[in-house]
Amino acid sequence: MILIKLAYKSLLNRRGSAFLTLFTIAISVMLLLSIERVRVDAKSSFSNTISGTDLIVGARTGDIQLLLSSVFRIGHANNGVSWQSYQYIKQQRGVAWTIPLSLGDSHKGQAVLGTTLDYFTHYKYGKKQPLNFSQGAAFSHLNEVVIGSEIANKLNYQLGDKVVISHGMGNTSFHHHDDNPFTVVGILKATGTPVDKTLHIPLAAIELIHGGGHSAESEHDHDHDHDHDHDHDHDHDHDQHEDLTGEPKQITAFLMGFDSPLYTLQVRRNINQYKPEALLAIMPGVTLRELWEMLSIVEKILLLFSSIVVLVSLLGMLTTLLASLNQRRRELAILRSVGARPWHLFSLISIESLLITLLGCLLGCGLFYTLMSVTAGLLQSHGGISVTINMLSHYELMLIGAIMAAGFIVGLIPATRAYFYSLADGMSIKI
Numbered sequence: 001m002i003l004i005k006l007a008y009k010s011l012l013n014r015r016g017s018a019f020l021t022l023f024t025i026a027i028s029v030m031l032l033l034s035i036e037r038v039r040v041d042a043k044s045s046f047s048n049t050i051s052g053t054d055l056i057v058g059a060r061t062g063d064i065q066l067l068l069s070s071v072f073r074i075g076h077a078n079n080g081v082s083w084q085s086y087q088y089i090k091q092q093r094g095v096a097w098t099i100p101l102s103l104g105d106s107h108k109g110q111a112v113l114g115t116t117l118d119y120f121t122h123y124k125y126g127k128k129q130p131l132n133f134s135q136g137a138a139f140s141h142l143n144e145v146v147i148g149s150e151i152a153n154k155l156n157y158q159l160g161d162k163v164v165i166s167h168g169m170g171n172t173s174f175h176h177h178d179d180n181p182f183t184v185v186g187i188l189k190a191t192g193t194p195v196d197k198t199l200h201i202p203l204a205a206i207e208l209i210h211g212g213g214h215s216a217e218s219e220h221d222h223d224h225d226h227d228h229d230h231d232h233d234h235d236h237d238h239d240q241h242e243d244l245t246g247e248p249k250q251i252t253a254f255l256m257g258f259d260s261p262l263y264t265l266q267v268r269r270n271i272n273q274y275k276p277e278a279l280l281a282i283m284p285g286v287t288l289r290e291l292w293e294m295l296s297i298v299e300k301i302l303l304l305f306s307s308i309v310v311l312v313s314l315l316g317m318l319t320t321l322l323a324s325l326n327q328r329r330r331e332l333a334i335l336r337s338v339g340a341r342p343w344h345l346f347s348l349i350s351i352e353s354l355l356i357t358l359l360g361c362l363l364g365c366g367l368f369y370t371l372m373s374v375t376a377g378l379l380q381s382h383g384g385i386s387v388t389i390n391m392l393s394h395y396e397l398m399l400i401g402a403i404m405a406a407g408f409i410v411g412l413i414p415a416t417r418a419y420f421y422s423l424a425d426g427m428s429i430k431i
Helices: 002-013 015-047 063-070 083-090 118-122 149-155 203-211 216-230 233-243 262-272 284-327 329-337 342-383 394-425
Strands: 055-059 095-107 110-115 133-136 144-147 182-188 198-202 253-258 279-282
Touching: 015 284, 015 342, 015 394, 055 063, 055 262, 055 284, 063 095, 063 253, 063 279, 063 284, 083 095, 083 253, 095 118, 095 203, 110 118, 110 203, 149 182, 198 203, 253 262, 262 279, 279 284, 284 342, 284 394, 342 394
Parallel strands: 110 198, 144 182
Antiparallel strands: 055 253, 055 279, 095 110, 095 253, 133 182, 144 198
16 A cells, blocks of 8 residues: 555656557557547448348349449449339248338438338338437338438428429539429438438339429429319328329339248348349358458558557657666665665565556547547547447456556566666665
């Protein structure tokens, strides 16, 4: 206890150099924990983007390219799936549901997805969590759009606002469909997935705005007049249903769910051998694992860089302790004169290095939580990574423990030199 108090007082006496060393360790700990947390949460966010879907079907490309383009809205699909093939495959035995997806349009850099009402019923994320609405409801006419939570917050959209769709993905738009404005009728709750950054419109509206003819607005007005003339709720519901039907020439991809997992491999094989056109069916869970295996080298490089930063900070502590040791030989000799044994001095220097490492780790943890709190929104909006700000995991605690152990081992070097200094110097200090 006396040695700990003495080590603390000694650090206070050299607080300038001690704080710089401590702060260097804190920065390295913050970087190491941040990289580890973002790595884990990025993997979790990607894995939670889609669940409960047995197959994703699209034009024959690479497995990962199909997954990224259809689910994560990253990249572009070179070809599509004909509507006839989609209708044929969805009628196969064991198919419980399908969700057609049509991509290729955007709104202010955000993806526009043409789909059907089945999307809001069967699409699951996380641990098979369904999509829920924070405001409004699903579209019921061709000129209506459902937006993700992030779009509502970022662009400050409310129910009833008008949205103009542009042809082309991302920030590159080739044509604005000004004659076909869409009305916001629903805002989805946050999911932490690309759904939050997507505008959802009826699949039939995609064909309408691209194929010419009368606008979705006029279609809606025509249906409204038709409903008014009949003045029957049944007819109104029937018109709303007809309003969303349509057969596009092709779609980008579609999702499939089966009554039993036994059908998955059989139907997948049949789709991959489909004669009329070249199609590819992938299992999202398997493809996600392949994606992370490809990215594992990036994970290792990030971990290596952060480990090097930790090592450099510990070497900085070693340099500081060794540099100050020569200046402290008189101090050590005085301690010997009042009865301190060589192993006391060995313990004193070891405790000092351990205290610096411990305080550096504690400060690093504080900086880590501060950094995560500040950047959580940015990571969510720009990277789609939902960062969890909770207690350190078992692995993260092991990393902290490894840093503490490394700090203690590094501290043994100046401690050993102090031990032999005390034996050699005794009461006489060599200049």
